[in-house]
Amino acid sequence: MLRLPQLQVARPRTVEEALALLGGEGALPFAGGTDLLPNLKHRLLAPQTLVSLAGVEGLSGVSVDPGGALVIGATTRLHEVAEHPEVRARAPALAMAAGLVASPQIRRMGTLGGNVLLDTRCRYVNQSAFWRKSLGHCLKKDGAVCHVVPGGQKCVAAASNDTAPALLTLGASLTVATAAGTREVPLESLWKPDGVYNRRLAPNELVTAIRVPAQAAGHRGAYLKLRPRESFDFPLLGVAVRVDAAGGVVQSADVVVVALQAVPRRVTGASDELAGKALGTQELEAAIVAVGARAHQQCRPLPNVPGDPDYRREMVPVFVRRALRAAAG
Amino acid sequence: MAARDQHGTNPPWGDTFRVIGRPGRKVDGLAKATGAALYTDDLQLPGMLHARTLRSTVPHARIVRVDTSRARALPGVHAVLTGADLPERYGVIPWTQDETALAVDKVRFIGDEVAAVAAVDEDTALQALDLIEVEYEPLHAFLDPEEARTRAEPRIHEDKRDNVSKHVRLEFGPVDAELAGAELIVEGDYSFQSTTHAAIEPHCAVAAHDPSGTLTLWSSTQITHYVHRTVARVLGLPESRVRVIQPCLGGAFGGKSDPFSLELCVAKLAMMTGRPVKMLWTREEVFYAHRGRHAMQMHYRTGATKDGRIRAVDAKLLIDGGAYSSFGLVTTYYAGQLLTGPYAFPSYRFDSTRVFTNKPPCGPKRGHGSVQPRFAFETQLDEVAHALGLDPIEVRRRNFQGAFVETVNGQRVTSSGFLQCLEAVERASGWAERHGKLPRGRGLGVAGSMYISGTNYPVYPNELPQAGIQLKVDRSGLVLAFTGSNDIGQGSSTLVRNIVAEELGMDPADVRVVAADTDLCPVDLGAYSSRVTFMVGNATIDACRKLRRQLVEAVAAKWEVDAARVALGAGHAHDAEDPSRSLTTREVFQLAEARFETLGATGSYDTPELGGKYRGGTIGASPAYSFTAHVAEVEVDEETGRVTCTQLWVAHDCGRALNPTLVAGQIEGSAYMGAAEATLEHHQIDGRGLHTGPSLLDYPIPTSLDVPELHAIVVESLDPEGPYGAKEAGEGPLHPAIPAIGNAIFDAVGVRLRDLPFTPARVLAALRAQAAGGRG
Ligand SMILES: Cc1cc2nc3c(=O)[nH]c(=O)nc-3n(C[C@H](O)[C@H](O)[C@H](O)COP(=O)(O)OP(=O)(O)OC[C@H]3O[C@@H](n4cnc5c(N)ncnc54)[C@H](O)[C@@H]3O)c2cc1C
Numbered sequence A: 001m002l003r004l005p006q007l008q009v010a011r012p013r014t015v016e017e018a019l020a021l022l023g024g025e026g027a028l029p030f031a032g033g034t035d036l037l038p039n040l041k042h043r044l045l046a047p048q049t050l051v052s053l054a055g056v057e058g059l060s061g062v063s064v065d066p067g068g069a070l071v072i073g074a075t076t077r078l079h080e081v082a083e084h085p086e087v088r089a090r091a092p093a094l095a096m097a098a099g100l101v102a103s104p105q106i107r108r109m110g111t112l113g114g115n116v117l118l119d120t121r122c123r124y125v126n127q128s129a130f131w132r133k134s135l136g137h138c139l140k141k142d143g144a145v146c147h148v149v150p151g152g153q154k155c156v157a158a159a160s161n162d163t164a165p166a167l168l169t170l171g172a173s174l175t176v177a178t179a180a181g182t183r184e185v186p187l188e189s190l191w192k193p194d195g196v197y198n199r200r201l202a203p204n205e206l207v208t209a210i211r212v213p214a215q216a217a218g219h220r221g222a223y224l225k226l227r228p229r230e231s232f233d234f235p236l237l238g239v240a241v242r243v244d245a246a247g248g249v250v251q252s253a254d255v256v257v258v259a260l261q262a263v264p265r266r267v268t269g270a271s272d273e274l275a276g277k278a279l280g281t282q283e284l285e286a287a288i289v290a291v292g293a294r295a296h297q298q299c300r301p302l303p304n305v306p307g308d309p310d311y312r313r314e315m316v317p318v319f320v321r322r323a324l325r326a327a328a329g
Numbered sequence B: 001m002a003a004r005d006q007h008g009t010n011p012p013w014g015d016t017f018r019v020i021g022r023p024g025r026k027v028d029g030l031a032k033a034t035g036a037a038l039y040t041d042d043l044q045l046p047g048m049l050h051a052r053t054l055r056s057t058v059p060h061a062r063i064v065r066v067d068t069s070r071a072r073a074l075p076g077v078h079a080v081l082t083g084a085d086l087p088e089r090y091g092v093i094p095w096t097q098d099e100t101a102l103a104v105d106k107v108r109f110i111g112d113e114v115a116a117v118a119a120v121d122e123d124t125a126l127q128a129l130d131l132i133e134v135e136y137e138p139l140h141a142f143l144d145p146e147e148a149r150t151r152a153e154p155r156i157h158e159d160k161r162d163n164v165s166k167h168v169r170l171e172f173g174p175v176d177a178e179l180a181g182a183e184l185i186v187e188g189d190y191s192f193q194s195t196t197h198a199a200i201e202p203h204c205a206v207a208a209h210d211p212s213g214t215l216t217l218w219s220s221t222q223i224t225h226y227v228h229r230t231v232a233r234v235l236g237l238p239e240s241r242v243r244v245i246q247p248c249l250g251g252a253f254g255g256k257s258d259p260f261s262l263e264l265c266v267a268k269l270a271m272m273t274g275r276p277v278k279m280l281w282t283r284e285e286v287f288y289a290h291r292g293r294h295a296m297q298m299h300y301r302t303g304a305t306k307d308g309r310i311r312a313v314d315a316k317l318l319i320d321g322g323a324y325s326s327f328g329l330v331t332t333y334y335a336g337q338l339l340t341g342p343y344a345f346p347s348y349r350f351d352s353t354r355v356f357t358n359k360p361p362c363g364p365k366r367g368h369g370s371v372q373p374r375f376a377f378e379t380q381l382d383e384v385a386h387a388l389g390l391d392p393i394e395v396r397r398r399n400f401q402g403a404f405v406e407t408v409n410g411q412r413v414t415s416s417g418f419l420q421c422l423e424a425v426e427r428a429s430g431w432a433e434r435h436g437k438l439p440r441g442r443g444l445g446v447a448g449s450m451y452i453s454g455t456n457y458p459v460y461p462n463e464l465p466q467a468g469i470q471l472k473v474d475r476s477g478l479v480l481a482f483t484g485s486n487d488i489g490q491g492s493s494t495l496v497r498n499i500v501a502e503e504l505g506m507d508p509a510d511v512r513v514v515a516a517d518t519d520l521c522p523v524d525l526g527a528y529s530s531r532v533t534f535m536v537g538n539a540t541i542d543a544c545r546k547l548r549r550q551l552v553e554a555v556a557a558k559w560e561v562d563a564a565r566v567a568l569g570a571g572h573a574h575d576a577e578d579p580s581r582s583l584t585t586r587e588v589f590q591l592a593e594a595r596f597e598t599l600g601a602t603g604s605y606d607t608p609e610l611g612g613k614y615r616g617g618t619i620g621a622s623p624a625y626s627f628t629a630h631v632a633e634v635e636v637d638e639e640t641g642r643v644t645c646t647q648l649w650v651a652h653d654c655g656r657a658l659n660p661t662l663v664a665g666q667i668e669g670s671a672y673m674g675a676a677e678a679t680l681e682h683h684q685i686d687g688r689g690l691h692t693g694p695s696l697l698d699y700p701i702p703t704s705l706d707v708p709e710l711h712a713i714v715v716e717s718l719d720p721e722g723p724y725g726a727k728e729a730g731e732g733p734l735h736p737a738i739p740a741i742g743n744a745i746f747d748a749v750g751v752r753l754r755d756l757p758f759t760p761a762r763v764l765a766a767l768r769a770q771a772a773g774g775r776g
């Protein structure tokens, strides 16, 4: 078996204790561990202390605030997110995305917070230390070159978290606790285009909740992913859509694609094409096709995650159309 | 001589079987289901050290220098091994011994073993590996088999003339004349990717060297006997001082057939340190050890009459062998030799070349050597049917060779239920109403195949029996059966138990089986080539029949009746003419022991003389062949190119189904494995010589959601020489899955796919070409 490096595990009971521990040298939050442990075994990270969030009070569970926003504790398991009636009713794209992560076992360990903060992925880096040594390493870890973009100076490892695009279409934000207090970070500003570390969040900051604001009347949403198997696999492409259609007419829409580069990408112009079209009409279908064409124009998968990038690009409009139809249907 | 006795197809007592032919639990079923089963890695011995392997980071290089001094100096390290410590060459086939436990002078692929360390724990061993310095002088790496075929230098194995591992060219009948006279010729290139076994248990070995000089090795092997021979030779020990034991095994599929580096390293390290030593490979290391399916590039030319009768088959095969020979000599033959059924054709030629490349070595994977040619040929048969406007099942029926015939390459075929298999899948799938008539995007495809039940080629030449068994009869009413056969999950120990119970009229619970321990058990050649049921089954019957004569005689004497009146069944001896009279098994054993002294019996099996009278004619010559037919139903998503095999009907002629539950399990396991090779799996080495994803995340074996609805149909053509008429079921049912799926795709959308795997990108490209008016 691959071995874990030697490290300490701390088990705080409160957010304050957790923050104090995270202030220490080489400490990392540890939620379900389903991303962290494989990365540790592959020697991609070398923390001294894992701060387990499992026993921290108040970090888990789904609630609805008086304004109709969903407040989902950071350590709520993906399985619970996918099955929760309030999530399914208020944020269907998120429920679908959470239900399509990995496999049933992993969804019962993995948390929503961990999924939002998932490290970027690349076929050249999510490998054992031996494998990466044979390759000659790369910019993201221990090396000076990129094998995806020859000559490239910037890591383009892909954001591969299924819930990220869904949460973006929903206008979600993170509640972040730091030593200095609590702040709200809109997801729009969370990610930066750097595959080495794509989050604007320090390792000593703790996400306590994910907040999904009340959606517009007639809100609909969907998430679909391309993957080799019907379970288990990370997205080779993930498409989340929002279609707000009060009174059966589209008022506004949004399309976000993941597994392209280091940040999830919004397809521009979806609302321009779709707004004003009535559900179930030829007009809407034509607009859906047009959004697919825009997505094809705008999204260029790289050979960073497995799968033929040309094929993944061809699938962009297909999945955008299918997701829009699923939401509008 | 006993070994070749035929035991007939009938029940031993009366007209019905009591144990055979009935479903029943495996001997180790509960232990596995409850977690109580002990696998090699479960062994913990006092003072045991843990070993790890240093592997090559380059695909092809000369080793200039290995410096282990810093590793040796690390506290907690007990011993460090390099190639110089174990220079003796080995390899499963005696004619092609080109492996060493650790690299001597050069490395031949990324992952090749270079050094091994034994330390107090794994972490210390791993730390020590980091301290070993290896200096390589890189050599040109061969990653393309065509280049390896045509370019001799640098040689991957310096004692060979070039980079060709094996070349076989055999011709039977007037191929060129038949092709010249054929009314239809179908010709094409086909390719099959490499795939791997992905058994859930990774390889593991533990060795202990006791003060009296006996070396005991526990290993997750499927062939204890060859490991025994190899370990003794490489370590310079007499075979009598080496004991090899196979604990409970977590799947093998051919991937645990070779002697492996880890077995030799733990043995040597145990001898050096005087401590037990364990080595467990990581999943990644299992991908490097590989021995999986060979990638093949295949050119086939088939000549037929206009009514669809095959007159000639001309095949040219290029086989990518990877860095070592392994079973490759056999693969090179099997790839040609095993195509000559279930169809008759009067002329056949194959030209088969296996080359060395700088990749993990290929070897035997379920359906060894013949799965790839079967894909090409069964696809080509479909092309013949299409070209002539004939029903693909009808074409197969017309070409059926029959039972009890000799093939064009001189192999003796006995029983054959192939036509029943075809009929069964034709009926079950609704073929007549549905083939060619489903809406676009859905389709049905058919394919057939034949496979061996062991061969009479014993890997190393010898005159000894291929299977042996020993029965110890205890006065408690227990029979212990000692068998060298390896139960790798296929159920061979259950088979032995059930045959003993049937033959001696016992409750199966009173038979226990001790298997795969070279000290305790008579030699069996191991779990490969689907030989175990046939050979071990026959050996078991052989031993039982000797014993039962004594039991019957003792009872007859006691009752003072004619021996013919005594029958054994259901834990008792009965008097056929006086039903009130019976004895328990225990009483019978005691009577017999009193009369004959300590009881026991041995049995064995050896194949009859078989095979064509030419060099290599015995390779693939089997005492009996199994037959299979599949119909696959697929759905093709024309927007994404994704192929979903929704249904798979599999009819398999296994001779008598000795345990129908286990047969169905083998049929299902085989068919799932084949279906996944059609659409998902690819053991791929990239342009740098690196495995593209040596993990079960990146190498996509199917999940329960990725497999078709499977309908296993058992066809029983009783074979005159099999145990009660049984043949094989473990490998044959894999073959047709792949061409059946390809042929179903043709039925669904009209594109002919000749390159595996049928990935969405490939299917989409073919659909594009079709839409653009290109050739399907
Ligand atoms: C075989 C396999 C398949 C997978 N397939 C998919 C897939 O299809 N799609 C997908 O999206 N993911 C997949 N994953 C990745 C992973 O399982 C999920 O993304 C999961 O949601 C991660 O959550 P976790 O709680 O286990 O995170 P962890 O591993 O515990 O943490 C992940 C990261 O987030 C940080 N973190 C976690 N919680 C907090 C917090 N509250 N505050 C601050 N930082 C925090 C950790 O420090 C770490 O850096 C797969 C994983 C495996 C092993």
Ligand code: SF4
Residues within 6 Å of the ligand: A121, A122, A123, A124, A125, A138, A139, A140, A141, A145, A146, A147, A148, A149, A154, A155, A156, A157, A195, A196, A304
């Ligand atoms: S994108 Fe380039 S730098 Fe980033 S992980 Fe992949 S190979 Fe390394």
